[in-house]
Amino acid sequence: MKLLSFIPVLVVGVLLLYAAKDFPEWGSLDAPASKSPVSSHFIANTGVDTEVPNMVTAVLADYRGFDTMFETVVVFIAGMAVLAILKNSGRKKLVKREFEVDAEPDLIVTNTVRLLVPVIQIFAFYVLAHGHVSPGGGFQGGVLMGASFILVALSWDLETALIRFPFNWTTILGGLGVFLYAGIGLLSMFLGGEFLDYSELANIFTVSREMARYHAMLGVEIGVGLTVTAIMFSLYANLSTEGRHQRGL
Amino acid sequence: MMENAIAWILIFPLFGSVACAILGMGNKKLCYPIAVLSMAGSLWGGIETLRQVIASEVHTVSYIFGGWTLDNYPRGVGIEFHADILGILITLVVLGVGFIVAIYSKLPVQDETPNKESLFYTLFLLQITGLAGICLTGDAFNLYVLIEVAALTGYGLIAMGSKRAEAATFNYVILGTIGASLYLLGVGYIYIKTGTLNMVGIHDVIVANGLADSATMQVAFVLVGIGILIKMAFFPFHAWLPNAYCNAPTVTSSLLAPLVTKVMIYVMIRMVLSVFGVEFSFESTLWVDVMPWLVVVAIICAAVMALAQREIKRMLAYLIVAEVGYMVGGVWIYNYYGLIGSIFHVISDACMTLCLFLGAGLILRKAKTTHFDGLRGLFSKMPLTMTGFFIGGFSIIGLPPTCGFFSKWYLITGGMVSQRWEYMVVLMFSTMVMVVLFFRLIERIHLAVSESGENLGHGHGDLGLTKEQTRFDEGPLSMLIPLLLAATVVLVVGIYNQDIVNLIEIFLDEFNLPKGVSH
Numbered sequence: 001m002k003l004l005s006f007i008p009v010l011v012v013g014v015l016l017l018y019a020a021k022d023f024p025e026w027g028s029l030d031a032p033a034s035k036s037p038v039s040s041h042f043i044a045n046t047g048v049d050t051e052v053p054n055m056v057t058a059v060l061a062d063y064r065g066f067d068t069m070f071e072t073v074v075v076f077i078a079g080m081a082v083l084a085i086l087k088n089s090g091r092k093k094l095v096k097r098e099f100e101v102d103a104e105p106d107l108i109v110t111n112t113v114r115l116l117v118p119v120i121q122i123f124a125f126y127v128l129a130h131g132h133v134s135p136g137g138g139f140q141g142g143v144l145m146g147a148s149f150i151l152v153a154l155s156w157d158l159e160t161a162l163i164r165f166p167f168n169w170t171t172i173l174g175g176l177g178v179f180l181y182a183g184i185g186l187l188s189m190f191l192g193g194e195f196l197d198y199s200e201l202a203n204i205f206t207v208s209r210e211m212a213r214y215h216a217m218l219g220v221e222i223g224v225g226l227t228v229t230a231i232m233f234s235l236y237a238n239l240s241t242e243g244r245h246q247r248g249l
Numbered sequence: 250m251m252e253n254a255i256a257w258i259l260i261f262p263l264f265g266s267v268a269c270a271i272l273g274m275g276n277k278k279l280c281y282p283i284a285v286l287s288m289a290g291s292l293w294g295g296i297e298t299l300r301q302v303i304a305s306e307v308h309t310v311s312y313i314f315g316g317w318t319l320d321n322y323p324r325g326v327g328i329e330f331h332a333d334i335l336g337i338l339i340t341l342v343v344l345g346v347g348f349i350v351a352i353y354s355k356l357p358v359q360d361e362t363p364n365k366e367s368l369f370y371t372l373f374l375l376q377i378t379g380l381a382g383i384c385l386t387g388d389a390f391n392l393y394v395l396i397e398v399a400a401l402t403g404y405g406l407i408a409m410g411s412k413r414a415e416a417a418t419f420n421y422v423i424l425g426t427i428g429a430s431l432y433l434l435g436v437g438y439i440y441i442k443t444g445t446l447n448m449v450g451i452h453d454v455i456v457a458n459g460l461a462d463s464a465t466m467q468v469a470f471v472l473v474g475i476g477i478l479i480k481m482a483f484f485p486f487h488a489w490l491p492n493a494y495c496n497a498p499t500v501t502s503s504l505l506a507p508l509v510t511k512v513m514i515y516v517m518i519r520m521v522l523s524v525f526g527v528e529f530s531f532e533s534t535l536w537v538d539v540m541p542w543l544v545v546v547a548i549i550c551a552a553v554m555a556l557a558q559r560e561i562k563r564m565l566a567y568l569i570v571a572e573v574g575y576m577v578g579g580v581w582i583y584n585y586y587g588l589i590g591s592i593f594h595v596i597s598d599a600c601m602t603l604c605l606f607l608g609a610g611l612i613l614r615k616a617k618t619t620h621f622d623g624l625r626g627l628f629s630k631m632p633l634t635m636t637g638f639f640i641g642g643f644s645i646i647g648l649p650p651t652c653g654f655f656s657k658w659y660l661i662t663g664g665m666v667s668q669r670w671e672y673m674v675v676l677m678f679s680t681m682v683m684v685v686l687f688f689r690l691i692e693r694i695h696l697a698v699s700e701s702g703e704n705l706g707h708g709h710g711d712l713g714l715t716k717e718q719t720r721f722d723e724g725p726l727s728m729l730i731p732l733l734l735a736a737t738v739v740l741v742v743g744i745y746n747q748d749i750v751n752l753i754e755i756f757l758d759e760f761n762l763p764k765g766v767s768h
Contacts, residue, residue, distance in 0.1 A: 012431075019438055019468035032454065036444030037323035066314040066328040070382075070394045073263070074401060077375055080270065081405025084368040085415065168274060175270040182263055185314075195256040197316030 050213040052132045060137065061217040065196050069181050072138075072224050076174050079231035083171070086243030105156045113155040120148040128225045132214065138221035142228025149233045158237060158245065167245055170234035177227030181220045188216070254301065255312045255330055255385065257294035258340065259378050261287040262347075266374035273367025280370040281355050287374060288348040291381070295344045299337045308755055309333040311387070325447035331387025334756040335592060338749070339515045340384040342599045343508055345738070347377040350504045353607055353731035357499040357614070362409050369409060369500075376402040376504065380512050389436045389524065390446045392516065393429065396480070400425045403509060406501040407493050417492035424489045428479030435472035438465050439524075448524045455526060461533040466525075470534060473520055481513035481573055484547030491566035499610035502562065507602040510569055511595045514576045518592065521580060527760050531583045540581035545675045548574035552682040561609050561619040564686065565602070568645060571679055572598050578672050579660045585762040587663025590656055592753050593746070597644065597652035600739045604641030607732040608634055611724040624694045629719040633729055635694070637736040642687040644739050647680055652742035659750070668766050 024031035033039060042059055052058040060068050121144075128141030153161035185196035193200035198216030199209040207215065237245055265287025273280040301310050310332045313319065317327025332340070354373070362369050379399030386392050404425070408418040440446060442465050443454040460466045482490040490510075494502045521530040531537050548571050555567035576598070579591030611634045613619050616627060628635050644653035657676065664673035723729060742749065 015468050015471065016434075019465045022464040022466075023441060032442055032444035032458075033440060034444070036325075036454075038325040038445055038447075038450075041323050041326050062315060063317065063326055064328055067388075067391055067394050070391075070398055073375065073378075074394070074397050076270075077372065077398065077401045077405065080368055080371050081401060081408070084365055084372060084405050085408045087365055087368065171274060172271055175267045179264070179267045179271075182260070182267075186260060186264075189253055189256065193316045194312065194314055195253065195260065196314045199316055 049210065050217070051210045052214055052217060054132050054134065056135075057131050057137055057217065057221075061131075061220055062198065062213055065185075065198075065220065068220070068224070069178075069185065069196070072178055072181055072227050075231050076178050076227050079170065079174050079234045082235055082238050083243075086238045109155045113151055117148045117151060120144055120151070124148065124225075128221060129218065131221050132217065138224025139228055141221075142225040143232060145225065145229040146232025146236075149229075150236045153233075153236060153240070158241060161233075162237070162245060165233055167234070167237060170230040170237070173230035174227050174234065177223045177225070177230065180223030180226065184216055184219050184223070251297065253312075254294045254297035255310055255332055256314075258291050258298065258344070258381050258385065261290035261294065262374040262378045262381075266371045266378070269367050269370040269374060273370065277364075277366040280366050281358075284351045284354070284370045284374060285348075288344065288351045288377065291377065292341075292344045292348050295337070295341045295381075298332055299341060302332055302334060302337050303752075310337075325388075325445040325450045328391050329387040329447055329449075330385045331448065332385050334752050335515070335518065336384050338592075338752065339512065339595060340381050342596050343377065343380045343384060343512065346507050346599055346603050347380075347504065349603065349607075349731045349735055349738075350500060353503065353610070353728050354500040355727045356725055357610060357728070361498045361500075365409060369406070369498075372402040372405045373500070373504065376406065380508055383512055384515055387448045388446050389439065389448055389451065393433050393436060396429055396432070396516075399509070399512070400429060400480075403505055406505065407497040410497040410501065413492070414496035414498075417489070417496050421489040421493045424479055424486065428476045428486075431472045431476030431479070433476075435469045435474075435476060438469035438472065442466055442469070448519070451524050452526050455529060461529050466529070467534065470525055470530070474517070474536070477513055477517050477520065478577075481510045481517070481577075482570055483573055483577055484543070484550055484570060487551070487570045487573075490570060491563055494566045494569075495560070495562045499606075499613060503603065503606040503610055506565070506569060506606050507599040510573050511576075511599045514573065514580075514591070514595055517577070518580055518588070522588075522760055527762065537581060537583050541578055541669055541672050544574050544578035544581065545671050547571075548578070548675045548679050552679040555686060556682055559621050561612065561621070561624075561690075562606075565605050565609065568683070568686075569602060571682075572602075572645075575657075575660060575676065575679075578676075579663060582663055582667045582669040582672055583763065584663040584667035584669075585757060585764045586659050586666060588757055588762060589750060589753050590659030590661075590663050592756075593652075593659055593750060594656035596749065597656045597739070597742055600735065600742055601641045601644035601651070601653055604637060604732065604735040604739055605645070607728070607735055608638030608641060611728055611732060612638070614728070615722065615724050621690070621693050624690070626719045627694050630721065631723050632721075634724055634732060637729075637732040639687070639691070640736040640739055642690070644743070646683045646687055650743045651739050652746065653739075655743055655746040655750075666765055667763070 028034070042055060042063065046052060046055045046058045050058045050062055124141045124144035127136035127144060128138060131137030149161055149165050152164065184198065188197045188200040189195045191200040191203050198213045201216055202209045202212035205212060205215070265283050268283050269280045272283070298310060302308055311319070312330040313327045314330070315327045358366055358369050376399060379395050379402060382395040383392060383399060386395060404418050404422050407421065408415050436446070439451055442460055442463055443451050445451055445454060454460070455466070479486040494506050497505070551567050551571035551574060555564050555571060558564035558567060576591045576594050579587040579594065609619055611631070612627065615631055616623050640651060644651035647654045647657040657680070661673055661676055664676065
């Protein structure tokens with residue numbers, strides 16, 4: 001069987017190598033991807049169109065904001081699907097599993113985490129808010145924020161973390177994040193533009209059309225951050241306890 | 250409102266799903282009306298867009314998200330929704346099926362997935378969002394994102410079924426991910442050679458730079474093609490489908506079976522005709538020579554496996570695999586009529602599969618089994634359900650005036666004029682198999698013959714059942730009406746086939762496809 005599955009791997013590998021003989025030169029200015037009007041437009045006009053210095057953020061959250069909205073939806077779906085599969089519908093018996101231990105949380109670990117978590121969370125806000133000018137944004141900020149709650153669950157137990165972040169809030173915040181993103185898009189549509197045309201928000205906020213895009217991007221990044229935070233924690237809570245939300249690892 | 254109709258198609262189910270997730274947690278009774286209403290709104294958007302597409306001079310509606318209009322910015326800066334006649338027709342199929350299944354879903358969802366209604370409807374509506382988006386998008390990468398949306402919701406929806414559904418879903422996850430990854434890899438290669446992700450843009454660059462002989466593009470075509478074939482459960486890659494659809498909850502299988510494979514066939518047609526272009530796909534690759542023979546193998550194997558099944562849902566699952574073979578064949582015989590048949594068959598197959606799965610769901614609910622042995626006397630017990638079910642069945646066989654007759658007619662015409670006799674013969678063969686399948690079912694229901702052939706009754710008209718077992722006992726109206734609606738659609742699409750074919754012809758006329766032998 002192992003040998004059999006080696007054959008398709010080999011075929012795909014040979015195909016990929018064969019394709020490489022026709023590649024444009026590495027980093028060449030004549031490569032189609034560098035020459036195309038689309039990339040030239042991004043490089044020359046991102047600042048003009050959106051006032052955002054970080055080109056990657058502008059492409060992600062504005063030029064191709066529709067993709068990013070659905071990426072957020074994908075994260076949301078992942079959380080909902082895992083919950084749907086594992087949700088305890090009263091059938092499963094509550095039995096203790098062998099890897100669950102009754103030991104008290106470790107003193108050194110909990111005290112270190114006590115110091116770490118606030119720093120991680122402030123850094124998460126920084127990464128989220130500075131996505132415009134430096135590497136970062138909603139996904140990265142959300143992952144950091146979610147990780148801080150998982151850290152609490154790992155060093156105490158899941159129940160302690162669930163006191164700080166009740167489980168129902170993961171679904172609400174996850175949905176709210178998608179709602180915030182799509183809602184900003186819908187609002188700009190009601191103001192007369194296309195869906196997700198943030199520049200129309202200049203009609204209700206006293207800023208230029210470019211700055212409206214700038215600020216709306218922060219708005220959608222916050223939406224992304226909310227969803228990613230909530231779903232990260234929801235996935236951990238579900239997977240570590242098979243959907244029972246008790247004790248955990 | 251009107252100019253944004255195409256965006257509303259996705260906005261309604263997207264916001265509906267968020268509402269189901271948040272509001273449904275508190276009050277799960279809200280989910281069903283939210284789902285039906287958002288599907289109705291979405292359907293309105295689809296019909297309005299169809300009207301706009303037909304009214305426009307070039308028969309396309311182009312909608313660019315984020316206000317990056319073509320007047321001020323180069324094509325491909327923003328993400329485009331590019332609805333031509335093909336796209337909007339398939340979108341309407343998706344939305345129509347979604348609407349009918351949403352109405353149907355009330356009781357089965359309550360009974361089969363208790364306490365999970367809000368999650369079920371959240372995933373249900375996002376599934377429709379993904380599938381409708383796939384049909385409308387004009388951006389190769391956006392297509393991938395939407396395929397992921399549709400696939401992930403599909404995994405969740407299927408796994409909510411019986412215990413065995415979870416194992417089946419795992420298979421589906423593995424194969425689905427391989428398919429999607431191959432597609433993504435292909436899109437990456439396309440981007441390397443063309444520098445754009447916009448479908449119209451890709452096609453323009455391929456023509457302008459003469460990329461037909463480029464090794465990278467050839468490999469990209471193979472990767473994209475195989476990725477899509479895995480996703481649509483084309484014969485050697487079909488292993489995930491039967492188990493997944495059999496063990497899924499009733500509503501899931503009624504939604505996914507008519508749509509997922511058909512939408513992927515749409516993606517193949519879109520890639521072949523609009524993205525790579527006729528010249529690239531048919532003239533400079535070997536697929537035209539190879540694919541029809543693979544189709545022959547696929548249809549024969551799937552039909553024979555369908556014949557071996559003793560359980561309605563499993564039999565239908567193998568029928569889907571056979572039907573996928575029909576449509577793939579219709580594309581790769583490289584013929585104008587074959588493509589009309591393929592596109593029309595996407596529409597009619599979705600309608601009739603919907604009919605059959607809705608019927609199977611009702612049978613399962615009332616007779617508690619979908620095994621052939623438990624069906625005796627069902628015609629007197631549930632006459633309306635069985636009528637609806639068999640209208641779908643007759644359409645699969647291809648009896649006029651159901652829509653299946655007309656789409657198969659075009660497929661066979663295509664096989665004949667392009668002199669692809671192997672494809673034509675295999676179509677005939679599989680039609681025979683389907684006749685056997687459905688008339689055997691009718692026999693099971695009407696005659697008192699058991700699985701082993703022993704006679705249980707005492708003569709004609711005597712089914713060996715007590716009065717109690719044959720008393721009129723129809724399914725609930727909320728499930729029966731959608732089934733009858735679906736059966737009506739099968740007949741209406743069949744009767745108005747000429748109007749639909751006229752629309753498809755408008756779409757195909759710009760591609761200069763051969764109307765006779767291609768080589």
